[in-house]
Amino acid sequence: MNSLASSFAADSFHARFACALPRTMREEITRQHLSWANFTDRFSPTTGPVRLGSWTGTKTTGGKIEFDATFGIGDTIIACAATTYGPIEALTSMLHDAGFRFEILSFHQQAIGDETATFVLAEHDGRREWSMGIDGDPNLSSIRAVLAGANILHR
Numbered sequence: 001m002n003s004l005a006s007s008f009a010a011d012s013f014h015a016r017f018a019c020a021l022p023r024t025m026r027e028e029i030t031r032q033h034l035s036w037a038n039f040t041d042r043f044s045p046t047t048g049p050v051r052l053g054s055w056t057g058t059k060t061t062g063g064k065i066e067f068d069a070t071f072g073i074g075d076t077i078i079a080c081a082a083t084t085y086g087p088i089e090a091l092t093s094m095l096h097d098a099g100f101r102f103e104i105l106s107f108h109q110q111a112i113g114d115e116t117a118t119f120v121l122a123e124h125d126g127r128r129e130w131s132m133g134i135d136g137d138p139n140l141s142s143i144r145a146v147l148a149g150a151n152i153l154h155r
Contacts (some may be wrong), residue, residue, distance in 0.1 A: 120148075
């Protein structure tokens, strides 16, 4: 078996959706043989220091969008707003203001049936981690992936 075939054989995302993970993410987990449950626990955690409550976007003038969100941070609920050209710019700005600083190094998105999977490689204080979000809405998929990254890097 060649190395590409063996990396797909160990990839629970590929086994579930017949789509490849980003190459460097796939190389990182090749020998780990993660079950789907372990894969989602690692790359798309549902717990962590920040939780999304609500997210809305309203188009404004000049092609910008006014985003409003609520987040749970510990026992506190905070409301945030940002006017930007896209949801990731707004979300990272909101997270930065809330104390969750990190840099997005790589962003990958692909259709998986009726949903979209988004993969983000992010870094904080020299530590790099992959995260994933899946949703029927591509924007919410990317928001889920970025939030998963913030939670992974700020545990």
